[in-house]
Amino acid sequence: MTLTKSRIIDSVQEETGLPRKRCDELVEELLEIIKETLANGENLMVSGFGKFCVKEKKARKGRNPATGDDLMLDERKVVTFKCSQGLREKINGS
Template sequence: MTLTKNDIVAKVNDLGFTKKKSAEVVESLLEIMKDALAEGEDVLVSGFGKFCIKQKRPRRGRNPATGEALLLDQRKVVTFKCSGKLREAINGDGDQAPVTPHPV
């Protein structure tokens, strides 16, 4: 199951805020984070994790319809690195998920 923005608004509403105020708070938070990332700033939420902008280099690709080789432009992507506290909450007390090596 996926937690949606509407689900988050409902959870904020459960804290005693009106539905309208809950939606405004969630929208404002997401807008602040989006603006910071668009300006190239990292977003650090203590105890949760860090959102960062990474620059991807241009790379070779292929048009799947024609098979033509293409050079894809460089681009920026958002990455997320979870905090140790979040990792522990996900994995439980001391239960560490096996580390899977990533291909180089």
């Protein structure tokens, strides 16, 4: 099952007892801070959770899978995630 933004808001509401509208605002603001940080090319580290890194990919040759035609893929930025040791242990049940 996928964790949705709505379920996150519900969980925050249950844990804090705040009104749903306020929890919605808090979650939206947190996500906006995360997006702005990554859009500025900055890395984001959440202690005990992991690190989001912005990596630059160079332009490269690619192939259209539908037609088989060669093409050039533009350089771009991608976000990668490396989980913390604590999260890794929790996932693996250690």
